[in-house]
Amino acid sequence: MPDTFHNDASSLREQYIEYGFLGELCREMWKRGIEMDILRSHTDRSGYDILLEANGIERHVQLKSSFVGAKTARQTVNTRLADKPSGCVVWILFDPETFELAAFLWFGAPSGKPLPYLGNKIAKHAKGDQHGHKAQRDAIRVVNKGRFEGLRGIPELADRLFGPVEN
Secondary structure: OOHHHHHHOHHHHHHHHHHHHHHHHHHHHHHOOOOEEEEEOOOOOOOOOEEEEEOOEEEEEEEEEEEOOOOOOEEEEEHHHHHOOOOEEEEEEEOOOOOOEEEEEEEOOOOOOOOOOOOOOEEEOOOOOOOOOOOEEEEEEEEEHHHOEEEOOHHHHHHHHHOOOOO
C-alpha cells in the first residue's frame, strides 16, 4: 500500500486503527474479568478522544497513530488534556501493510496523577495562510517521541491504564 494512501485517507485510517485498538483492549480487559466502558468525545476540543473507565478508574485518552517506519518524531497534545484526571496519550504504531497493531508508546502517569508536563513548545498550524504564515496553536504543545515510553503490548498498556492484575 503506498504511503500516499495513508496520508490521503488519514482520518479514515485513524478511525480503523482506533477500532482495532479498542477491540484488542476490550479483549484484554475481558480476559482479566474486568468490565470497561468506552465513551467517545464528539470532538477532541477537550483534549481527549475517548474516556475509558474500569474498576472505578477513569482515563481521558488522546490517541495518536503512525505506521512503523514513519518519520514521525513528535506529536501534538492539547493542553486541556492536562486538566483531566489521569489524562494520557497513547501512540499506536501499526504495520502499514496489514494494519496489525505493532507497538504502543505511552505518555502519562499512574491513575489519579496528572499528565506529565507538556513543555512549552507551542505547535503551529500545518498550513500557512495566504501569505505563508503559520499561526501558533496556543492550546497545543509539541511532545517529542523521546518523552514517550515504549510498551511491549496491550497487556502492559492495560496495566498502565488501570493498574496491574491482582493475583
